[in-house]
Amino acid sequence: MKHVIAVLSLVTLTGCSTLIDGITGKYHNYDAVEYNLAVDLVVRSRGIEPRCSDAVVAKKEVQELGQRVDYFLAYTEGRPYNKRTNELAKKIKDMVTDTEKRDAMSSFFCRERAKNIVKAAEILRGSSGEKRE
Amino acid sequence: MSFEQTLNDINIFCAHENSAIAEFAQRSISYAQALKQGEISTEEYHSLLGDIETLKSMCRTADEEYQVAKIFQAAMLITSLI
Numbered sequence: 001m002k003h004v005i006a007v008l009s010l011v012t013l014t015g016c017s018t019l020i021d022g023i024t025g026k027y028h029n030y031d032a033v034e035y036n037l038a039v040d041l042v043v044r045s046r047g048i049e050p051r052c053s054d055a056v057v058a059k060k061e062v063q064e065l066g067q068r069v070d071y072f073l074a075y076t077e078g079r080p081y082n083k084r085t086n087e088l089a090k091k092i093k094d095m096v097t098d099t100e101k102r103d104a105m106s107s108f109f110c111r112e113r114a115k116n117i118v119k120a121a122e123i124l125r126g127s128s129g130e131k132r133e
Numbered sequence: 134m135s136f137e138q139t140l141n142d143i144n145i146f147c148a149h150e151n152s153a154i155a156e157f158a159q160r161s162i163s164y165a166q167a168l169k170q171g172e173i174s175t176e177e178y179h180s181l182l183g184d185i186e187t188l189k190s191m192c193r194t195a196d197e198e199y200q201v202a203k204i205f206q207a208a209m210l211i212t213s214l215i
Contacts, residue, residue: 087194091187098180108167109177112160116184119156120191127195 029081030131037072038085038125041092044068045114045121052110059100065117066096088124095120157185 044065051058072089076082095117099105105113161182168178 084194084197088191091191095184095187106173106177108172109181112164112167112181113184115160116181116188119188123188123191123195130195 031079031082031128034072034076034079034082034085035125035128037068037075038121038128041065041068041072041089041121042118042125045118048117049111049114052107052114055105055107055110058110058114059102062096062099062117066093066100069093069096085124085128088120088127092117092120092124157188161185 048058048061051061069089069092073086076086076089099113164178164181167173
């Protein structure tokens, strides 16, 4: 009898666990690789503003950030549960592309655009990190 | 859109990140001042204001993730209590 109860308990517990995982599983989507890439974008974007005294150097920095955003996009495109962070990264890409296309930009614009790109990258990082909760 | 309206929108979309409200507001003010002082062109001014709109939109998207996470957390708490 003890064996029967033990087996039934095990089956019930396993069943409950599977059921809970089934219901909540789609929210267990924290992705350490994605978070790491998001942190990389934050760090690289912070490197733009100090270079705004020279627009050419600043634009080179922006171009390099753009390549990292492309990598992030390529990574998240292939994973359905990274859809939201992919959407956020596309917004960063738009800001980066707009900056790259400019023939000239004022020092003020460069600094403020850089701050906005940093903020955007921080929002992306926050969104990626919140998945863990 | 009025400045107050912009602040209200940010307040809704960045509900979990109160510092963003003040930060965005401060940026909008400094853009207007820079335009007035001729530090930026009108086109650059509008681009920067566009950035604020983009950041608001990003906050809205990030908030969805945050709310889902909070709902999930609450559901797990209830499950553990049962």
